[in-house]
Amino acid sequence: SQKIEQNSxxxxxxxxxxxxxxxxxTNYSPAYLQWYRQDPGRGPVFLLLIRExxxxxxxxxxxxxxxxxxxxxxxxxxASQPADSATYLCGYGGSQGNLIFGKGTKLSVKP
Amino acid sequence: xxxxxxxxxxxxxxxxxxxxxSCSPISGHRSVSWYQQTPGQGLQFLFEYFSxxxxxxxxxxxxxxxxxxxxxxxxxxxxxxxxxxSALYLCASSSTTSGGAADTQYFGPGTRLTxx
Numbered sequence: 001s002q003k004i005e006q007n008s009x010x011x012x013x014x015x016x017x018x019x020x021x022x023x024x025x026t027n028y029s030p031a032y033l034q035w036y037r038q039d040p041g042r043g044p045v046f047l048l049l050i051r052e053x054x055x056x057x058x059x060x061x062x063x064x065x066x067x068x069x070x071x072x073x074x075x076x077x078x079a080s081q082p083a084d085s086a087t088y089l090c091g092y093g094g095s096q097g098n099l100i101f102g103k104g105t106k107l108s109v110k111p
Numbered sequence: 112x113x114x115x116x117x118x119x120x121x122x123x124x125x126x127x128x129x130x131x132x133s134c135s136p137i138s139g140h141r142s143v144s145w146y147q148q149t150p151g152q153g154l155q156f157l158f159e160y161f162s163x164x165x166x167x168x169x170x171x172x173x174x175x176x177x178x179x180x181x182x183x184x185x186x187x188x189x190x191x192x193x194x195x196x197s198a199l200y201l202c203a204s205s206s207t208t209s210g211g212a213a214d215t216q217y218f219g220p221g222t223r224l225t226x227x
Contacts, residue, residue: 034215043115043201043218044154089154093213097167098144103153 003027006090006102013080014110021075021105023090030092033066033073038087038104047088048075080109112137115219117202123225129190132222136183136204142166143185144216145177148199157200160185161207189224197226 007022023033032051036044050057050066050073057064063076077084085108091101116135124130136143144167145157156169160179177187183204189196203216 036216036218041220043203043220044216046215046217049215091154097213098156098159098169099213099216100156101146101154 004090004092004100004102006088006105008105009103010106010108012108012110015081017080019077019080019084019107019109021088021090021107023073023075023102025071025073025092028092028095029068029071030094033064033090033092034099035062035064035073035075036089036091036101038089044089077107080107082109082111085109112139115202115204115217117200117219117222119222120220121223121225123227124192125227126192126194128192129188130192130224132187132200132202132224134185134187134202134204134219136185136202137206137217140204140206140217141183142205142207142214143179143183144203144205145185145187146201146203147171148201148221149197154201157187161209192226194226197224199223 004025013019034049035047038044048064050064061078065074087104087106089101089104091099094100118133142161144159146154148154158177159167163179174190179185199221201218201221203218205214207214
């Protein structure tokens, strides 16, 4: 079955460092991947979308890469801040037209 | 534009009861998708409605159903509630013009359902 995994349930880093989150997928070759941020008690918020023909996408301090050979997407937050603390979800469009999400990585940025 | 709204925000029910959740999408969005989020399973797709028709369905039992009205508002119904149905139910709308829940989703705040 189509599956997407986010390697870490939790990631703790120091303020100012770069946070790197990993998303791996199996049994499918998605045309694109999406990344969302979710704060406690709130719905996910869309951050970035990267297509299979794009190696890298940037938005302010955020950067996403997509490696179709490794079947992996990396999500980077540079110069991280305590306000970046949240759960980050990756997802892709499955063959049946629905979004398939990973379970998320909870990022904690310590001052 | 106003965001996606969901009512109620919190709900407590007992086993065997049924529940109806409501979602109002962003104005102009015709696609509405529903998701169930639990700590163990993460965010799982329930179904998607586009122009009042169910376009996609996830792997959930028939106790979970939904509908969409002509103004794109959507309702989700769960009958014969079980303890395992306790979860955060999220609704998301999309500006896709052809249906399909794989486009960028704009999520509501969710309805927290607790089944006792």
